[in-house]
Amino acid sequence: MNGTLYKLQYLRKKTGLSQEAMAKQLNLTVHGYRKLEQGSRRITLEMAIKIKVIVGVDHVEDLLDAV
Template sequence: MNVNEKIRFLREARGWSQEEMAERVGLSVHGYSKIERGETQLNISRLRQICEVLNYDMLELMTLGEKNVIYFQESGNNHSINIINPTSENLVSEIAQLKQTISHQAEIIEMQKAQIETLNALIASMKSA
């Protein structure tokens, strides 16, 4: 469920029409309906305002029913939110590749530990000779 769909769900759960919600947020009905349809990209301040009207935590709204990674970036007056869904195909593929790399590196570490033990034993035998 996208953030815009969650906003609609929360509005409907309160029994509010789009007109009522638009008025509470200070937008035109057309402007607010574009938010619910996902046709308008929300900035942090608008999202915060909607969450205040809905009396709902902004972070909870963005993660409601999902396991997402949320990245906030704030630079002066510019704010951006990136929501990454870990089930997206590219990320699943990248995670699989990283797991394979980790597994391979673990094997290399074990081989190096064995080599170190062998070299330590060789050094010990040379010292005793």
């Protein structure tokens, strides 16, 4: 798993959210969200902005930095 995907999972867990809860907030199915964490689905800019707000990072770029 590359750094970006690991960071997505790390931030989700740090905020105490399950994959199900994260998927719901992103208007995705759980399967669709799991694909994001596994890297088989690309994170769009729009989705990155939503994730940024949910997990409480200041900038979208913070999602892209390695942990």
